[in-house]
Amino acid sequence: MQWEAVIGLEIHAQLATKSKIFSGASTAYGAAPNTQACAVDLGLPGVLPVLNEEAVRMAASFGLATHATVAPRSVFARKNYFYPDLPKGYQISQYELPIVHTGYLDIELEDGETRRIGITRAHLEEDAGKSLHEGFHGVTGIDLNRAGTPLLEIVSEPDLRSAKEAVAYMKKLHSLVRYLEICDGNMQEGSFRCDANVSIRRRGEHRFGTRAEIKNINSFRFVERAINFEIERQIEVLESGGAVVQETRLYDAGKDETRSMRTKEEANDYRYFPDPDLLPVELDAAFIEAVRKTLPELPDAKKSRFMEQYGLSAYDAGVLTASREMADYYEAVVEASKVEGKLAANWVMGELSAALNRDGIEVEDSPIDARAFAGLLQRIGDNTISGKIAKTVFEAMWAGEGDADAVIEAKGLKQITDTGAIEQMIREVIEANPQQVEQYRSGKDKLFGFFVGQVMKASKGKANPAEVNKLLKQLLDE
Numbered sequence: 488m489q490w491e492a493v494i495g496l497e498i499h500a501q502l503a504t505k506s507k508i509f510s511g512a513s514t515a516y517g518a519a520p521n522t523q524a525c526a527v528d529l530g531l532p533g534v535l536p537v538l539n540e541e542a543v544r545m546a547a548s549f550g551l552a553t554h555a556t557v558a559p560r561s562v563f564a565r566k567n568y569f570y571p572d573l574p575k576g577y578q579i580s581q582y583e584l585p586i587v588h589t590g591y592l593d594i595e596l597e598d599g600e601t602r603r604i605g606i607t608r609a610h611l612e613e614d615a616g617k618s619l620h621e622g623f624h625g626v627t628g629i630d631l632n633r634a635g636t637p638l639l640e641i642v643s644e645p646d647l648r649s650a651k652e653a654v655a656y657m658k659k660l661h662s663l664v665r666y667l668e669i670c671d672g673n674m675q676e677g678s679f680r681c682d683a684n685v686s687i688r689r690r691g692e693h694r695f696g697t698r699a700e701i702k703n704i705n706s707f708r709f710v711e712r713a714i715n716f717e718i719e720r721q722i723e724v725l726e727s728g729g730a731v732v733q734e735t736r737l738y739d740a741g742k743d744e745t746r747s748m749r750t751k752e753e754a755n756d757y758r759y760f761p762d763p764d765l766l767p768v769e770l771d772a773a774f775i776e777a778v779r780k781t782l783p784e785l786p787d788a789k790k791s792r793f794m795e796q797y798g799l800s801a802y803d804a805g806v807l808t809a810s811r812e813m814a815d816y817y818e819a820v821v822e823a824s825k826v827e828g829k830l831a832a833n834w835v836m837g838e839l840s841a842a843l844n845r846d847g848i849e850v851e852d853s854p855i856d857a858r859a860f861a862g863l864l865q866r867i868g869d870n871t872i873s874g875k876i877a878k879t880v881f882e883a884m885w886a887g888e889g890d891a892d893a894v895i896e897a898k899g900l901k902q903i904t905d906t907g908a909i910e911q912m913i914r915e916v917i918e919a920n921p922q923q924v925e926q927y928r929s930g931k932d933k934l935f936g937f938f939v940g941q942v943m944k945a946s947k948g949k950a951n952p953a954e955v956n957k958l959l960k961q962l963l964d965e
Contacts, residue, residue, distance in 0.1 A: 490725075491690045492718045493698075494647035494683060498660055500639045500670040501614070501678040502545050508613050508637035509536030509579065509765075516676050524616070524631035530575030535764050538563075542637040543768060545669035546586045546611050547778045549639060552667055552785055553606050555590025557775050563611075563765040566757045571629050572616035580640075582759045585610035586768065592663070593787065594655040595805065604656050605644030612638050633677075639669070645684065645695065650714035654707050657681060658809075662786050666811045680705045685717045687725070696721070697731040701738050701745055713738035717745050789814055797821065797828025806836055812851045816860075823861035826868045834864060838881050855884050863891040873952055876900050900949065909946070909954050913962050916941045927963060938963065 507514055510527035527534045550557040562584040565577040587609035595601050614636040619628035641660065647653045661679055664670040672679045681704045686696035699717060704710045716738075721731050736745040784792070786808050793804035793814075808814045813835070821831045839860065843850060855863075863880060866872050872880060872895060883894040895901055916938060917924055927934040942955050 489690055490687045490718075490722050491692075492648055492650075492714075493645050493686045493688060493695055494649075494653050494714060495645040496641075496643045496647070496653060496657060497682040497684070498641045498643075498657065499614075499680050499682075500641060500660075500664050500672075502542050502637040502639055503668065503670055504539055504541045504545070504637055506539060507635035508539050508542050508611065510635055512635060514636050516673075518632055520619075520628070520630040520632060522632065524574075524634050528574070528631065528635035536579065536762075538765065538768065539637060542611060543586070543770070544778055545637075545667070546609065546639050547770065547775060548667050548782060549609055549641075549664065549669060550587035550590060551775070551779050551782060552663060553587075553590035553592055553609075555587045555606060555609070557770065557778075558584065558586055558588065559770055559772075560584065561586040561610075561768045563762045563768070564759045565762050566612075566759055568757060570615070570618075571627060572618050572631065572634070574616065574631060574634060578613060578615060579762055579765070580612035581610035584767075592656065592659055594652065594659050596652065596655060599801075602646075602652065604646045604652075607642045607644050609639050609641045612640055614638050645686075650711040650718070653683065653714055654711045657710060658707060659786075662809050662811075666783055666786055668783075668811075674705045674707075677705060681710055683710060683714055683717075685714055685721070686731070687718060687721045697733050699731065699733065699745070700735045702735055702748065704738055709738060709740055712740075712743055713745055716743065720745065783811070793817075793828075797832070799828055799832055803829075803832045803836065807832060810850070812849065816850050816853070816857050819857035820861045820864065823858050824864040824868070826861075826864045830867070831864060834860070838878060842881075842885055854887060855881075859884060859890050866891050866895065870951055871895065872900055873948070873950075875952075876948055906954060906958065909942070909950050910958050910962070912942050912945045912950065913938075913955070913959050916945060917962060924963065935959070935963070 502508075504514060506512060507528060510525050512525040512528055513523050515523070527536055547557045561581055563579050564582040566580045566582070567577045569576055585608040588607065590606040590609075591603050592606060593601050593603050614633050616629055616631035616634040619630060622628070643656065647656060661672050664679070665672045670678055674680065683701045683704060684698045685701065686698035688694065688696040699721070701713050701717060704713050717736070724731055735748045737748050738745050789808045790801070790804045793799050793808060794801060799807070807817045817831060817835050820835060821828055824831065839850070839853065839855070843853060863877060863884065866880070867874055867877050879898070880891055880894045880900060883889075883898070884891060888894055889897070920938070920941065923934050923937060927938070938959055939952075939955060942959065943950060943952070
């Protein structure tokens with residue numbers, strides 16, 4: 488542990504506008520190649536970019552949500568480089584004067600420690616097109632549909648010290664942009680992707696080491712693996728007497744390794760200069776205040792409220808508020824069912840989440856909506872069914888067999904709460920197992936579970952467990 492990693496992330500969040508940042512072309516995903524790139528996106532002679540106000544509003548909302556400064560004046564610049572998927576020969580971005588700067592995000596680590604990660608800046612820019620290599624022999628295909636799509640590039644301070652911290656920060660940011668509804672966070676479609684700057688230094692050293700930048704990582708798992716590989720690679724280089732080279736690297740998920748793309752000597756000089764076709768963006772206090780009023784309840788505030796209002800642990804509240812959709816579903820369930828918050832949390836985090844993960848769907852697409860789920864919890868709460876039977880009812884509801892009451896009725900699953908009927912079953916079990924009764928009464932208390940199981944088996948799982956335990960204890964102690 489003589490080495491310490493120093494990590495900063497640059498995250499590109501695709502803004503959820505309907506049209507591009509400087510044109511009216513659609514940003515919808517999945518269109519046929521090159522059908523959503525208009526004259527402005529292609530930079531044809533005589534066209535002029537017009538800034539999308541919604542992209543500005545979204546950037547400002549992000550700044551306010553991260554305790555950052557939303558700049559009253561920001562400037563667009565041209566970042567010049569030549570690549571096949573960049574039709575204009577430059578990318579419109581922000582350089583010296585970004586729209587958001589000097590913010591922070593608090594992350595919670597696995598050991599419960601909270602760390603504050605600085606956000607250096609967040610700036611608006613247009614995306615490039617996409618180079619396609621698969622399915623082409625000896626040539627590269629170019630799809631310019633993505634050219635001009637609005638991005639918010641979020642640059643952290645080099646405050647992260649491990650791959651796990653980097654993933655925690657990235658997940659928190661992913662949750663936040665979805666709460667704000669400024670990005671759909673779809674990593675498979677490239678809506679949320681990450682570049683990681685990684686260096687190492689001896690523990691206690693204050694100067695930064697030479698960094699490598701790992702480009703375009705598009706999953707939390709790959710971010711962790713890529714950073715861990717890069718940390719180990721750099722340690723090995725230094726411990727063998729070599730020197731880390733400043734370079735850009737790619738992560739190969741198939742081989743679980745990073746490999747060099749270009750070194751510092753080959754890096755582009757982007758020759759930034761203010762874009763002459765775009766005026767500076769000037770935001771007055773009234774605009775910023777209007778954006779502030781549109782902010783939803785944010786994850787940290789919602790987590791604190793869930794703990795206070797529903798009596799949840801920090802862990803449970805954190806899981807339930809990690810996504811806005813899950814938090815909304817949970818609250819709707821509690822409100823409709825009137826059961827205690829912990830019971831609802833256990834079921835939403837347990838059976839529901841397991842089924843969602845198993846079938847690979849999001850909570851908003853659940854076949855059991857919040858009201859129907861609340862109906863199931865009501866039947867647990869009023870002792871119509873036991874928790875065990877409720878799992879059977881849940882699976883039937885998930886399969887589309889109706890609401891909780893309909894399933895309970897159709898399958899005859901109503902819980903037996905009649906103490907007389909339960910007592911009769913217990914007496915029959917006791918009579919059928921005289922040897923175990925004798926052993927229990929001679930001090931083998933663990934046999935109590937055996938008797939409970941026998942009674943539940945006799946009742947086909949329908950006997951109220953609390954009544955079974957109470958009456959069984961009385962009758963065995965006679």
